[in-house]
Amino acid sequence: MIIKDYRLGLAIVFILILASISLLVFKGIPKSIDITGGAEITIKVKDPNIFYSLKSYLSGLAEVKELKSSSGYYIVVRCSYDKVEIVKKKLKEFFKVESLSSLNYSEKTVGPILSSRFFEEGFKALAFAFIFMSLVVYFYFRDPYPSGAIILSALTDIILTLGAMSLFNIELSTATIAALLMIIGYSVDSDILLTTKVLRRLSVKFDESVKEAFETGITMTLTTIAAMVTLLIVVKLFIPIADILANIAEVLVIALVADIISTWILNVSLLKLYLEKIKKVI
Known part of the structure; x- marks a missing residue:
């Protein structure tokens, strides 16, 4: 006891x-x-320093986290459902690409x-x-x-x-x-x-x-x-x-x-x- x-x-x-x-x-x-609705975009990058630049670039729009593993370095971007399109546009501008599909990325979106x-x-x-x-x-x-x-x-x-x-x-x-x-x-x-x-x-x-x-x-x-x-x-x-x-x-x-x-x-x-x-x- x-x-x-x-x-x-x-x-x-x-x-x-x-x-x-x-x-x-x-x-x-x-x-x-899953509970609030929104989007989670995971991008595999080669340069870890990108994280701080991207976090500053998306300040006020999205939450930005970093993940490290033996398979590589990932940046996870989370935003509310009403800001999904704005964040995607900002990501294209930041990475200087026409489409996010050209990046090594995955996306999860849940409606409200x-x-x-x-x-x-x-x-x-x-x-x-x-x-x-x-x-x-x-x-x-x-x-x-x-x-x-x-x-x-x-x-x-x-x-x-x-x-x-x-x-x-x-x-x-x-x-x-x-x-x-x-x-x-x-x-x-x-x-x-x-x-x-x-x-x-x-x-x-x-x-x-x-x-x-x-x-x-x-x-x-x-x-x-x-x-x-x-x-x-x-x-x-x-x-x-x-x-x-x-x-x-x-x-x-x-x-x-x-x-x-x-x-x-x-x-x-x-x-x-x-x-x-x-x-x-x-």
Whole structure:
């Protein structure tokens, strides 16, 4: 058991939730063009110094980023949908070409209607997954308190992850929404492991049951974190242009760390409170 005093555990998680909500309210989460609409133009160039010149040239019109990998040097230009044609014209002028097709480039454009549709459907999928998960958990345990603790832990995992995305400027996109969907299942998995181990072995000391569940759960979590960190490193070093994979890996790593907090601090504290104050079995 990570924290012996459930009051301390609840206080720590409450502070983290409050900090995450504050970040979401006052700072917000950056959104990708999948959500806001717009264009993303990726150009492979030979001279890295072009980046600074182009960034200055497109100042106020577009966001310009650089990507380096073993396959070459890339410049990524992002702009809102209403500025796509202006930015394309500026790029032609900058590179002194008649058409962008003469450059080694790729383009991704998402209209405002389609992007809003993406966001709506992604939000609906997230809400449906959470509601369905809540029903399954409740019917499995048939007890509102431990079921509520699991649901609250999963919700905390999502809130902490969104707060970290805001803090580290990780974009909300269709890819990161998919990662959040994945983490709902994973978070509930570790919570069910803990709750089942504790409630079905009331004859065993609470701390011993938690310790056994922790040894199994943390091994699973750390293994998955290691796999996601490896994926993130490979993408960043060798295929930085595959930002979708990088975003998914980043969100999953953050969410898995948040899951350690929500499961092994929050849920353990709630279970101890339940068994000590309500069931009076410890």
